[in-house]
Amino acid sequence: MEKESKIYVAGHRGLVGAALVQALRKKGYTNILTKTHSELDLTDQEAVSRFFENEKPEYVFLAAAKVGGIWANNLYRAEFIYQNLMIQSNVIHQSYLHGVKKLLFLGSTCIYPRLAPQPMKEEYLLTGELEYTNEPYAIAKIAGMRMCESYNLQYGTNFISVMPTNLYGPNDNFDLETSHVLPALLRKFHLAKALQQENWELIRADLSRRPLEERGDDISEGEILTLLEKYGVRKSSHGVEVEIWGTGRPRREFLWVDDLADACVFLMEHVDFEDIVKKFLGGQQEIRNTHINIGTGEDISIRDLAELMKEVVGFKGDIVFNPEKPDGTPVKRTDVSRLHSLGWRHSVGLREGVERLYEWYVSSLEMGS
Ligand SMILES: NC(=O)C1=CN([C@@H]2O[C@H](COP(=O)(O)OP(=O)(O)OC[C@H]3O[C@@H](n4cnc5c(N)ncnc54)[C@H](OP(=O)(O)O)[C@@H]3O)[C@@H](O)[C@H]2O)C=CC1
Numbered sequence: 304m305e306k307e308s309k310i311y312v313a314g315h316r317g318l319v320g321a322a323l324v325q326a327l328r329k330k331g332y333t334n335i336l337t338k339t340h341s342e343l344d345l346t347d348q349e350a351v352s353r354f355f356e357n358e359k360p361e362y363v364f365l366a367a368a369k370v371g372g373i374w375a376n377n378l379y380r381a382e383f384i385y386q387n388l389m390i391q392s393n394v395i396h397q398s399y400l401h402g403v404k405k406l407l408f409l410g411s412t413c414i415y416p417r418l419a420p421q422p423m424k425e426e427y428l429l430t431g432e433l434e435y436t437n438e439p440y441a442i443a444k445i446a447g448m449r450m451c452e453s454y455n456l457q458y459g460t461n462f463i464s465v466m467p468t469n470l471y472g473p474n475d476n477f478d479l480e481t482s483h484v485l486p487a488l489l490r491k492f493h494l495a496k497a498l499q500q501e502n503w504e505l506i507r508a509d510l511s512r513r514p515l516e517e518r519g520d521d522i523s524e525g526e527i528l529t530l531l532e533k534y535g536v537r538k539s540s541h542g543v544e545v546e547i548w549g550t551g552r553p554r555r556e557f558l559w560v561d562d563l564a565d566a567c568v569f570l571m572e573h574v575d576f577e578d579i580v581k582k583f584l585g586g587q588q589e590i591r592n593t594h595i596n597i598g599t600g601e602d603i604s605i606r607d608l609a610e611l612m613k614e615v616v617g618f619k620g621d622i623v624f625n626p627e628k629p630d631g632t633p634v635k636r637t638d639v640s641r642l643h644s645l646g647w648r649h650s651v652g653l654r655e656g657v658e659r660l661y662e663w664y665v666s667s668l669e670m671g672s
Pocket residue numbers: 313314315316317318319320339340341343344345346365366367368369370386390409410411412466467468469470471474475476483
């Protein structure tokens with residue numbers, strides 16, 4: 304990519320898209336093209352076609368998607384499969400029709416079988432049954448990855464796919480029903496600490512700023528307690544307790560979103576589809592599984608994650624587990640040998656990332672964003 308190349312970042316207001324724009328700007332890229340969801344609905348085939356015809360981007364980062372945690376994936380199954388299939392098919396196909404030089408598609412490590420051997424290598428794709436809670440989303444992601452591969456093989460395009468592990472960072476979704484585990488726990492512990500201190504103003508500020516309920520200054524203390532109880536933050540005989548979904552036994556791997564963005568820009572700058580085929584599939588007749596895992600290769604149990612976050616936030620009460628909520632995949636640790644051999648490694652460890660995120664969260668509440 305040249306510094307003046309026209310680069311379209313789809314989904315630039317999301318967790319990943321915002322980090323990508325920041326990483327590109329930091330590296331001196333000056334011609335970044337963005338559209339909000341309301342300006343361009345990527346599920347609309349005609350609108351996407353017009354957009355590519357008018358704008359003719361040279362490079363595309365496809366970070367727009369219907370995204371959510373375990374509860375949202377399990378509940379909104381139709382939306383997850385439909386919207387993701389539509390968004391990615393439209394963007395990938397129009398990128399081909401309009402001669403995009405290179406595209407990066409973001410998948411997810413939930414594409415691997417639920418009981419895949421650990422750590423998960425790229426070639427384990429489609430070797431076993433998927434996890435039920437996110438199967439529709441995973442199937443869409445597998446289709447997107449195979450679509451990029453197929454266009455490369457038939458049309459000679461240069462579309463690469465990455466499979467990031469669970470991500471976290473600023474601009475994430477902190478909604479306590481639809482978010483992923485890390486932002487949910489951060490917010491629950493923050494609210495629990497404030498409840499322990501009976502700091503009703505802090506709680507009101509949090510409830511009014513984030514998409515939990517559009518309730519702010521006029522919410523009574525009784526209503527606050529009912530609302531928090533609903534989301535697993537409650538007073539108990541010992542003080543205050545926070546409910547964690549599931550058994551706490553599943554293991555997850557977390558990557559700081561700026562590291563992910565850096566890896567994506569690195570791959571766009573240095574690695575082509577042909578390089579991947581030569582390096583990892585040399586001599587094979589059947590070209591498949593050309594995607595690259597992005598992660599740290601290190602995982603942690605949800606129980607230990609909760610303990611770590613409780614400490615960083617400074618909550619002194621109890622943690623309780625609710626096994627009626629789904630655990631999801633028991634473990635999904637990425638094998639990052641491909642990524643390492645291409646010359647990229649992560650730099651932010653989990654504790655440092657959680658500390659940075661909490662700092663960001665508190666200051667964003669203070670600024671009223
Ligand atoms: N977060 C994670 O832990 C992981 C994410 N990924 C992948 O990374 C990518 C980015 O995820 P993330 O940043 O977390 O997701 P976010 O939900 O934070 O951001 C997604 C963005 O896509 C936009 N978008 C959604 N639907 C449409 C549409 N129909 N038209 C236009 N824009 C749309 C959203 O806009 P709006 O909000 O206005 O709808 C939002 O800005 C996704 O492909 C995801 O699968 C992979 C692994 C882990």
